Amino acid sequence: MDWIPIVFVTFKVLVLGTGMFFAIKWHYDRGKKAQADRQDWEKERRAVLRAAAKVTAVFMLALLALGLLTHFLMKWIGLDLAFP
Structure with missing residues (x-):
């Protein structure tokens, strides 16, 4: 034991x-x-930042389009959109 x-x-x-x-x-x-791939890392980092900026821009444009579509649809239906 x-x-x-x-x-x-x-x-x-x-x-x-x-x-x-x-x-x-x-x-x-x-x-x-990592020391050998430092330059590749910088290129990859720039590519990721560029892709993130593109996704952010597309998201903001889609959000703006959805907001405008909602606004015009509510106006067309006849809802009161005035602030009190």
Whole structure:
């Protein structure tokens, strides 16, 4: 019964040690790759910002069109649109 904690603690240390080793190795390799891909990252960042600006512009135009459509539809139906 006394050997169970020894086996489990040893297993836990091995598993966590292996996980930490591969986590550190992955971050280190990713850092080396990031330095090489810095220019590609800047191009990708600009592309994402450009796409976000386009989506925002389309959304605002759609919102404006929906507002105008609602306004003219309510006016055509005959609802009172005056503020009190």
